[in-house]
Amino acid sequence: METLPIFMKLRNRPCLVVGGGDVASRKVSLLEKAGADITVVAPELHPTLMQWLAEGRIRHFALVFEPSQMDGAAVVIAATDDAEVNHAVSQAAQARNIPVNVVDAPELCTFIVPSIMDRSPLLVAVSSGGAAPVLARMLRTRIETMIPAAYGRLAAFAAEFREAVKRRFSTGQQRRIFWEDVFQGAIGEQVLSGQESSARHAMEQLLAGSGELNHGEVYLVGGGPGDPDLLTFRALRLMQQADVCVYDKLVSKEVMELVRRDAELIYVGKSRDQHTLPQEDINQLLVRLAQEGKRVLRLKGGDPFIFGRGGEEIETLMENGVPFQVVPGITAANGVSSYAGIPLTHRDYAQSCLFTTGHLKDGSVNLDWHALVRPNQTVVIYMGLVGLPEICRQMQAHGASESLPIAIIQQGTTQRQRVVEGTLATLPGLVEHAGLRAPCLIIVGEVVRLREKLAWFAPSPEAVSAG
Structure with a gap:
């Protein structure tokens, strides 16, 4: 490992960017997201930077670079198209032990700006150490498809209860097991599906000793018209964590391949004049499986609410007090x-x-x-x-x-x-x-x-x- 991955707190700390072009504006944008106090040194500014200056989001010195400009800076970034200036910035920063990044010149850097997946407060950074930044961005894109934006909400939710969990569980191992169960169970699923108030109430009950950590739930998921690439991120996540899958004839074999490998599979498909199970029996099956504490994937071809009889199924679930989620699919x-x-x-x-x-x-x-x-x-x-x-x-x-x-x-x-x-x-x-x-x-x-x-x-x- 040639570089040590570090997440640096820059909120309200002074940072210097040398350069005023398009590349510099992208680096300034990144620093601004981290809450940095940003100064830009450049004879001229890109239109975007000019706008930010007018809005008071950055300071600007219309000067050539001088080493004294970086005194007190927490981080320095050189983003000019002048190799001599970039080299001078790197030397001056290293002489002062200030972390420095020179765009497209890894040999002049003391830190690398990674490719970032932002699910604040959850962050994932991918770096090739400057060897192949395009490859790092490609890998970041793949990770993006695996981690929905809602995981940021889950991390923020956990932060709310972190101290309460510390008080409840005395050892790190107990806390780890508890959080794993929360994240992978019903409470975590409620947060990911936008039911944060319900999740908060369940968490408070759990920490007070009056609630259950996990309970049965039904995921009514649209599997789309056949091509597995048309599944939503949320559909795929639920398909991977279900304990049992109740599926229809219209679900393609390619989509079925993405269901959790060890999930129990129950076929309830229908064709004209030939029903494996009547609809009412399917409704009651979903209730029974959920009441047994199982995470039930009700997987349908297309969209559950377009000729999929999803409305009938959730009516029965609601009558029996069974928690459920509905995930739309691309209809045929x-x-x-x-x-x-x-x-x-x-x-x-x-x-x-x-x-x-x-x-x-x-x-x-x-x-x-x-x-x-x-x-x-x-x-x-x-x-x-x-x-x-x-x-x-x-x-x-x-x-x-x-x-x-x-x-x-x-x-x-x-x-x-x-x-x-x-x-x-x-x-x-x-x-x-x-x-x-x-x-x-x-x-x-x-x-x-x-x-x-x-x-x-x-x-x-x-x-x-x-x-």
Whole structure:
């Protein structure tokens, strides 16, 4: 280890920046975030620095550099495009034992400014010691995706109770175990989900000896249309910490691969006329598992509240006093249409969009046909594969042109995506010939014509378009 990572407190301490250009302004911005008292030495200032000077956020000496300017400084940064000046700043600072950083000259530095992930008060710094700063930034970006912004709130929450926990637990080991349980349990999850008042109340009860550290909870999570890259950070975090996963048929195998490896998996998928469990039984299953103290992941394809019956499930959870969270997912209409190259709205073709379900009931498709055939709109039909011939017939019977474009997409956003395009008159025959299977999404409207221009997603070779 050639450098020692140190987090330095600079609030209200004098810091000197030599240089007034764009690079210097970025360094000044960083010091300002740390609360430093900043002086800039440069003959001229970048417009951003000029604005900050006018706002009283920095001081400025319109002078050439002199070593005496750094007397009393806690930190010095050289950010000029003059190698001789940068070298002089480094020598003068080291002679005074003042930490100095020279931008893009690690050999002149006594400290390195790392690539920073700011989740204040939680900070993560990544440095290559000046050897490969671009690589350090790339690694920082990867870490950003793993640590949601809410972790800053969790750190601030812990700070509130730090002294109380010290009084309650006498040894460092006891405190460590306690905090691990809090961060990984229900209280930590409440903070991360924005329920800080509830978390604070639970923590106070816990420290008073009248509360439980952990209890069962249900995470109602939208798994998106299939591509695991479309999951939210929060969805992925909950998927990794659940004790049991109750999942649907529409959740892709790629998304299921991201569920915690040792979680119990319970399949409750439904298909037409064939339900593994009736909905009411699923609702009660979630209640029972949570009441057993388990963290229950209710994983659904798409979004839980768009034809996902999520509302029914949380009604039952609320009636039984079971804590829960709802994590939205990218619904099929958004994800699948995007991957198929079909915009749902377009200024020249459609100014509105309607979502409906084509699920059959009692052998008929019960839809508002007059609403579906309005001009200048896009219609997205979920679960309409079986009823496609009837849908096309009824739309024509209610005034839609037989040449109205329509597309059906099978397993959209995945490498198994297939798209069949046609018109209201031709699509049923094309789909029968293609042998499509659920899950499929139907898009009706003039925007379908744009697919030839806008399609960008290239699935596997066998996932070809037809029509």
